[in-house]
Amino acid sequence: MLNKYSSTAAAITVAIIFGFSFFFTKSALFYLNPFQLLGLRFALAAVTLTFLVLIKIIKLNLRFSNIPALIGISLWQPVIYFVCETYGVKNTTASESGIVIALVPVAVTFLSFLILKERVTYKQAFYIGAAVLGVIMMTISGEAGGQNNAPEHNLGIGLLFCAVISAGFYNIFSRKAAGSHTPIEITFVMMWSGALVFNVLGLFQNYMFDGLxxxxxxxxxxxxxxxxxxxxxxxxxxxxxxxxxxxxxxxxPRVSVFMNLTPIVSVLAGAIFLNEYFGLWQGLGGIVVLIGVWGTNKFSTKPGGEHENSSLHGE
Incomplete structure (x- = not known):
């Protein structure tokens, strides 16, 4: 019973942490260039993980021959994903970003159908369409809401969409790699890949605009x-x-239900702490997105209750 409550608390805490990550990304972008933010963020994460390995809190049995394959996975996430997500957050709001990124399970289902030939039911297709419709409603509401930077806003939504697709590819390829690599091995290579790539880009970006x-x-x-x-x-x-x-x-599947709290937290954080505009159409669009995500997860079960695909996405 204690394990049940502690694991539930852990899942809820993760959803809250991920939800606030959009707020902290938006806040940091007032002072840091996008690649500078990403480079320093991943360097901090990589050094922290390395420290935990050195003091033997976590075990890492990473072979050099496995690194190239893991670097290939890292291309989808963190490299492409976080470039698109960070610039998407920069051009939209923390509230909208959290809702659009919630589409990742939908993207995984769709790409699993295309790449892995996994079956997609009519109900799943309906909810996938609903989720996409919700994002379109939010995009339109950005202009209807009186935003003066409608082109930048629409570009931001498009970049967030690209981040969602990238996360979908990452989920599929990391699922294939899970048989021969542990989650900590995949994460360790991801963090160091991000630290190296983004710091090189960040130094170049700063050199071009502000100097090193x-x-x-x-x-x-x-x-x-x-x-x-x-x-x-x-x-x-x-x-x-x-x-x-x-x-x-x-x-x-049960943990993924708690992850649906993430966009709700991002909306509240953006509205309360950043005073972000979140109008009626954005609210309706967000609800349609969440219904679409819920339905996609709900109807991804086989008759016996086994999930055909379950993806959990981390920030």
Whole structure:
């Protein structure tokens, strides 16, 4: 009974952490360039994981011959995913970002049908369509809501869509790799891949606009520091362990239900702490998205109750 409650609490905590990650990303982007934010975030996460390996809190049995395959997976996430997500958050709101990113399970179902030839039922197809319709409603509401940067807003929604597709590919390829690699091995290579790629891009980006001196200067701002600590340690490392703990005690489909709290948290965080506009059409569109995500997960079960595909996405 204690394990049941602790695993449920862990799953809810992960959803809350992921939900607030959009708020902290938006806050950090006021002081850091996108690649600078990503580079420092993943460097912090990679160093933290390495420290945990060195003090033997976590075990890592990574063979050099396995690294190229894991780097290939890392291309989808973190590289493509976080580039699209970060620029998407920059051009939209934390509220909208959390809702659009909630489409990841829908993308996994759709790509599993295309790539893995997994069956998609008529009910699933209906809810996939509903989820996409909800995003369209939110996109239209960005202009109807009186936003002056409608082109940038629509670009941001498009980039978030690309992030969702990238996360879908990552889920499929990491599922194939799960048979020969542990989650910690995949995550370790992901974090170091992100740290190396994004810091190189971040240094170049800063050199072009502010000079290399400005790369660390933004870290003098408390908001930037707290945002990086949250994203690099809490969202990337702590949430990973909590998620794996929840998955070790509860079925993946049940854990995925708790993940539906993430967009709700992102909406509340954006509205309360960032005073973001969230109008009627955006609210209706968000509800349609969540219904679509729920239905896609709900009807991905076989008659015996076994899930054909269950994807959990981490921030």
């Amino acid at each position: 001196v400005g790369y660390a200067a933004a870290l003098q701002n408390p908001t930037a520091i707290w945002s990086l600590l949250y994203l690099g340690i809490l969202s990337s490392v702590v949430a990973f362990f909590l998620l794996n703990y929840a998955l070790s005690k509860l079925p993946a």
